[in-house]
Amino acid sequence: MSEATEFWEGFYAEREVWSGKPNALLVREVAELRPGTALDLGCGEGADVVWLASQGWRVTGVDVSATALKRAAAHAAEAGVADRVEWQRHDLSVSFPDGEFDLVCASFLHSPVAGDHERNHILGLAAKAAVAPGGSLVIIGHAGEHPEHGPLPTTEEVLSGLALGPEWVIDTDEVVEHPESKAGTGLDNVLRLRRQGLRP
Structure with a gap:
């Protein structure tokens, strides 16, 4: 079991964080x-995934914690959107979902067991590459x-870590x-980036 898997399994074993509410900043963007098609990185118990599916998106929710994903699947079923959602377990520093998506979102992808280098790798390489032409990358963080x-x-x-090219x-x-x-300042960063091109 990787360090990230062990940490987040322990995190969700000790608490449930489900509020039933999507991230308000994600909703705004x-x-x-x-x-x-949408990809939610670090989806936790699935509130953003469920909201996206309810808005008509076909969503892939990804998390390192099997416990979180099990709860997320139950929430999607309760909301009647399970047929629009796929769940995948990945330690994003090791593996990443296949394919391209019209929306890739990463909300609060902070971790005490992953440094800035790993986060930059996930966002700047894998997440950026997963955005289809005409699609958007939304990054929200404390x-x-x-x-x-x-x-x-x-x-x-x-x-700077994303190293965007001219197509963005x-x-x-x-x-x-x-x-x-949950930041001490009560402030959050919001980035929405669009890869130029035509969506089918």
């Missing part, structure tokens, strides 16, 4: 996009100093005051 994770990367640092357009680059943020 995605609500006007045309539904297609800003400032986090009580568990320490100093967190700014949007400028995240963009930045649609959103904001630091937002978010009352539900």
Whole structure:
């Protein structure tokens, strides 16, 4: 069992974090996009996946914790969207889902057992490559100093790690005051990036 698997299995064994509410910042960024295929990285117990599926997206939810994915599947079934969702278990530093997606989202992909190098690798290589032409990459993270994770990367640092080419357009680059943020500052970073091209 990898360090990440052990940590997150222990995390979900000790608590349930399901609120039934999607991330409000994700809703803001995605609500006007045309539904297609979506990939949610670090989906946890599946609130964002369930919301996306309810909006017409066909969603692949990915997490390292089998416990979280089992709960997420139950929530999707309760919401009547199980037929629009696929669940996959990946330690994203080791493996990644196949295919391209119209939307790739990573919300609060912070981990005390993965450093900035691993996070940059996941976002800057695998996640970026998984966005289909015309699709969007949405990255939401806590800003400032986090009580568990320490100093967190700014949007400028995240963009630097992504090393975007000329085919990418930045649609959103904001630091937002978010009352539900678990960062000590109550601030969250929001990036929405669009890969130029035509969606089918």
